[in-house]
Amino acid sequence: MSADTQLDAALDLLRRLSPLEIKQNLAKITQLVPDIQEDLLSAVDQPLEVARCKKTGRDYLLCDYNRDGDSFRSPWSNEFDPPIDDAAYPSDRVRRMEVEANEAFTVYRSLYYEGGIGSVYLWDQDDGFAGVVLLKKESGRGEDTAGWDSIHVVEVDERGKTSKSAHYKLTSTVILHLGKDNDAVGNLTLAGSLTRQVESDLAIESIGSLGRDGGHVANIGRLVEDMEGKMRNQLQEVYFGKAKDVVGDLRSVASLGQVEQDRRTQREVFQSMSGK
C-alpha cells in the first residue's frame, strides 16, 4: 500500500472519528503507520496550545509553524523557548510584517473576541511569503464549556505581472467545541471543525511606515475577517440548524399522523384558495 493511500485512509478516519479525540487518534494512527507521521501532522489541525513568553510575559499560541524541534518561537520576542543555536528566523522584511500583523490582529481579536489569545507567524518563501493567523478563545461557566480555535494559513505569491498586486491563497480551519452537562439534557457535546479555502488577486496599497508591506498586512486582515465571518455563519448553520434537523429526521416530536393531517389540511386550504 503506498504512503499516499495510507495518508488518505488516515485522513478519512480522522474525518469520521470523534473530533474531541483528534490528538489521541493521531497518536494511534502513527503507531500503526509511523511513516506517515510528519505528513499527517502537517495536514491535520489540532486545538492550539498556549505558552507564556519568558521575555515579555505575554501568552502566545503553539503550532507546527513556529516550532523548531522541541522549541517554539514567541511572536512577541522573536526568541525560541527553550533556546536553540541554529534556529531559522524570518528575514528582516518578513519579521517587520510579522510584528505589524501581530499588532493588527491584536486589535482584531479585541474587537471580535473580546478576549482570548492570538499569534501571527510569517515565513519566507521563494515566490513571496506565507503565514498563519491563530486565534483562540475558551470559556467555561458551570454546566457549559466552549472553545474556539481559528487557524488561517495564507500564502502570498508576489511573482505577478506587476508589483501592484499579489495573489493570496487562504486556507482556514475553525475548531469549535461546545458542551453542556446538566440534569435536564444529560451530557451533550457538540464539537468539530470546518475547513474552507479562498484565493484572490488583490491590489497592494501603501499603508503606514511599512509601505506596501503594510498593504499586505491589511489585505491579509480583510481576507481573514471576511472568511471568519462566513465561517461563523456556516458553523452556526451546521452546529445548531443541521444537528437539530437530523435529530428531527430520526424522531419526530410531533406525531407523524398529526403532521400528515396538518399537511393535508394545508393542501386543501391552498387548493380552495386557488379555486381548484
Add this chain to the structure above:
Amino acid sequence: MASAEVVSSFVQGTPPGELKEVVQSIQALTSDGDPSLLQHPKVKAAFQNYNESQLVCAKLSGGSQHVLVSPYNRLEGNKYYDTTTSTSFTFDHTTQKASNPQSYTHDSTNNDLISSIQKSLATHVAEHYPAQSSAAAGSAYTVASPSETPTEIAILISATKASPQNFVSGRWRTTLLYNTGSRTLTGTIAAQVHYYEDGNVALNTTKQVSENNVGDSGSEIVRVLAKLEKQYQEEVNRALVGMNEGSFRGLRRQLPVTRQRIEWEKIRGYGLSDNLKGNK
C-alpha cells in the same frame, strides 16, 4: 497499546452508518503490517460490542422488516431473536447484515406483558419514527426478556439515518429496562449526529433516565417511555438553541460592538488600551 486495541478503538468510535467506510480505511492502513488484524479476537469482540451497544439495525434478508441487535436479545454466538417478527436471525458483525431468519418464539414468564408492550410500542414507533430510505439506514424496535434476569424486560428502539451523498448521518437510541417487580423504568436515551462535508462535526448526547411507579400494562409502560423520549428531545433542542445564543455568541462576535467591519488601513489608529489588547 497493541495494534488490535488501536483498531478496536477505531471500530468502537465509528459514527452511525459509517462502519463500511471505517473498515475500508483501517484495511488500507494495516494491510502492509498485519492484514489479519480485522480477524483478531479482540477486534471481532469490538465489532460485536459496537453493534450491540449502538442497537444497530438491519433489514432481515428476504423480508422488509428491520431488526436490531443488543445484549438483551442475543441467543448464542451471532444469533439474535426479535419478538416483533417472532424470528431468530444470524447477524454478521463486520458487514452488519441479518440473515437466516427462522421462526422463533421466545420462552419467558413475561410473554403476555411483552406482547402487550409490543402492541403499544408498534403504534408509538409508527407515530414518531419516520421511515428511513437509504441502504445503511432504518429503524427498528423490539422487546426482549433476557433469560438470566427474568424480572427485566428490555424495550429497545433504534433509528439510523445515513446520507453519504450529503455527508450526514445520525442515530437515535432508546434503551429502557422495565422491572416487573419494582415497576420502574430505567435506562438511557441517546442521540448522535455526524456531519463531515469539508469538516467533521459531531453531536453526541446521552441522558440517564429513571421513572418510578410505572403501571404494569403495556400501554402504561409505553406512555411513560413516550413521555421520557419527548422530554429528552425537547431538552436537546432547547440546549442547542441555548448554546447558539449563549456559549457560541460569547466566543466570537458576528461584528464588533461598533457594528462596523474593521478599516484595516487605519488599524494602527484604533487606540485600544493595553488592557483591552491583552498586553500584560
